[in-house]
Amino acid sequence: MRILIVTSRMAEPLINEVVKEIKESFHNKDLMIDVVASKVPVAALMTTKDLDDLMDGLRDRLKLYDAVLVPGLLIGDIEIVCKKYDLRRCYKGSKYAGDLHKVIEALLNGVELSTREPADNILLRDEEDVSRRFFEERSLEAFYIKNLKIPKRSPPLLLAHEIVIKGDLDKDLKMFNKLYDKRYIDIIVVGTEVGSDRPEYIRKIFREIIKITDKPLAIDSLNIKEIETAVSEEASLVMNLSRSFENWIDRLNMINSDLAYIVVPENVGGGTAIERAEACVKEYDYFYGKGLRKIILDPVIPPPLFGSIEALYSISLIKRRLENVPTLLGASNIYELIDADPVGIITFLTAMAIETGASLMLLTEESWKSKGSFDYASRSVELVHRAVKKRSPPIDVGVDVFVAKSKRGSAHINIPYENIQEIFQKIPPKRIDREKFFVVQPNYDEDLIEVYIFIKDDMKAKYLLKGRDPRSLGRKALQLAEIDDPEHAFYLGFEIARAYEALKTYKYYEQDSE
Template identity: 25%
Template sequence: MNKNDSIGHPERILFVTGRLAEFSLREVLEKLAPQVGFEYEVAVLNVQVAALLHVPLIRRRLQVPESIDWVMLPGMCKGDLQELTDHFGVRFERGPKDHFDLPEFFGQANRPPRDLSGFDIEILAEINHAPLLSDEEILRQADLYRNSGADLIDVGCIPGESWSRAGEVVRLLVEAGHRVSIDSFDQAEVEAAVNNGAELILSCNYSNLDWVSRLGTEVVAIPDLPEDFDSLHRIVDQLLQSNTPFRIDPILEPIGYGFGASLERYYRARREFPDFEIMMGIGNLTELTEVDTAGMNLVLAALCQELRIKSVLATEVINWARTAVTEFDHARRLVKYAIENKTLPKHIHYQLVMLRAPKLKQLGAEALQNLASQIRDPNYRIFAEENEIHVMNRDGYWKGTDPYELFDQFQAVVSKSLDASHAFYLGYEMCKAVTALTLGKQYQQDQPLSWGFLTQEEVSAQERRQEERKGPQCGPR
């Protein structure tokens, strides 16, 4: 693609898109055009999603300025582009399916990373049932939460019991450099915690309003019953009269117990308390819904960002929520960036794409066959494509869904049996390939599968052989 015409002027390209992608497309083109050396205009047709564009619609609605050399359409645009070329008198081409791949399309694949250092939402991470833990366990869990992104450690007490060491443990955490809140309705626990450095009390309603409002410490105001929003108004009025600092929490309810109505209460709280801080306890959803939590955390972070909810209470009690704090940390940064930059929260970073892959890059059947025909050495190449594992070396090309059967097949034709380490390597790699096929992940031999922020780096077989200086490599050259 020439970036200058025959008399030396930069090409002028018209990029066609839908309303949803306009802002981020312009952001990409603003940086890309000077790098590649073209000029551009953007035509936004009256559709939300660019993938819905098709040739008849474009022919009816598009106007092509006279100065345009050619027109780029989204890659998923349907229809015969020659019809548009004949109608408008300029060349039409399909670009990539996603405009974030335009740098690669124009040979500028290296895109600078997005700045995700900013966030607006504070994370309180609860140490659940702290009285049942040793001091060492409490400190270890607090450090883990802080390293996961928590801003404040919430010491969770046991309802109906009074813990004599609440103040002592809070002091221990404060001395270790943690900011601390106390989660209790017991007066002795709360007063001891506040006297030893707790800066926030969870929670305050009419059952403890009389004494908690005298402590001078910020409280989380909640309704007496989740559905009784009017009681929240009365509690706020009392806290204002006593000059008690507070934030409010209308209480997020679990699915099946008023979840939808509780979301509406957060919207109502923002309308009726426009200047007050709001908190959301997200554990009622993440802990009480049997599903992977990363997606829930992203949606909850987006809701909080849009409603200016500046703090959440997160927990990691049940196993499927064991990384909930880290997930919300990534989510709060992603949604802040997306909302501030008026762009969709995609193709910004992939740390929360954990189960599958953001994009699958596959060679295809023809390329795999060509590659197999050119191999002249005994090293095995393994691919995972088209719902099959593909194994090839100079002795043959085998493919199928059962790694045991594949192993028997290529073992039957090789001149020499595999040694134990080589057999282990091939089994390990085929196990990864099966996992990739099962989940829709990208598989690349000798590379770790990507699990988002949970990805573990691994030393390849080739690197191990080089370090050990033993025998030939068993991975690909």
């Protein structure tokens, strides 16, 4: 197979090095790879017009190649250019040079990539689906909750995401709508606040949620009227059943005799792993004797410094005693109650859940610092699933859960220059434009960046721009404000970039702060 790789002028030396490594690793005499560079300095600035110009100059050579790969960061859909030059296997490659090896391997295996999306995105989705199916097909069934198979133990590790409703229907539904398209959300839990007594509101919420999802729904409430209402509106799982509330069972069985329950112990003695496991086993025997068959045991993980390690270990002990009974790991009690970024904690707990044999992990996003936890958990499950499938630690498996850091640094390219200046002192702006100014802020609720354009001393903004692409927002703002001062343009671009990072990572943002 002969492949042509298109790259940018500055990245050409790096791509040549990567291609050399690829050729050596494949040991395939029939694999030939050529590299050609566009005049455009960096891939992120390349457009379909640049690609067209390059292909036109190579027109006579193109018939020699079985496939053409262009930079994954190239702007636009390359399909028209591919058809113009009769390139039948012409795709966007990876965004990063380090992932080119996987793209070449996919091409050799006949994988169809995309003219619109970078190859990394396509390959990641395919691998996610394969990993999930692999474990679903091999897992042993404990029982079903609605259409969801609950395994006796992980993998696969199922995720339950709980949203505590506040009483504002529009805002509450917006939170549930955000869950609809997320990967690896298996059960949606409707939680209520302590002392809640709004059964009719529960009815409204459940009726709206079932319009947008067919996932199993659960209710987390201490009010039997709310629970009865939820069960009558298709809730399939009841959270936090203990002996203090065993009178629920007969009342709920009259509505749905096929309910599943999360059973929790009321007394775990000193809280050691052995005592906690023993308490859970006793609760299982007790409620099994009451006729319940769909039981998931929750040892109730306490916060860090209060016995969380003992509780995690108790899951493993429970599985030794009751190997056919699913268990739940409540992750939020750990990451919600420690002032640290939750992403690494969630990934660690995901690995521990599978190592101990938990079937289900429960997550919330109640505090501001825990925003994004549902996404972190989904990515963590994929990371750990792949590692288990490969029988390796959760590293170098093709997916990661880095947010503040990355697995590798960017390649440093040696660029020729005539002069060098080192800037270590602060340089103030030459002038400040007091006629026009911008206010920039992230809108976390709508997942958008907002740019307000003010003219002179008017207290009301002339324009409000909202969007997700920082470059487009900046260009439009400069156009509407009729600003061509590079100092002002630089300031606006810098603040929009900061707001964009804050929006992606749920960080605090304050304009003009260091």
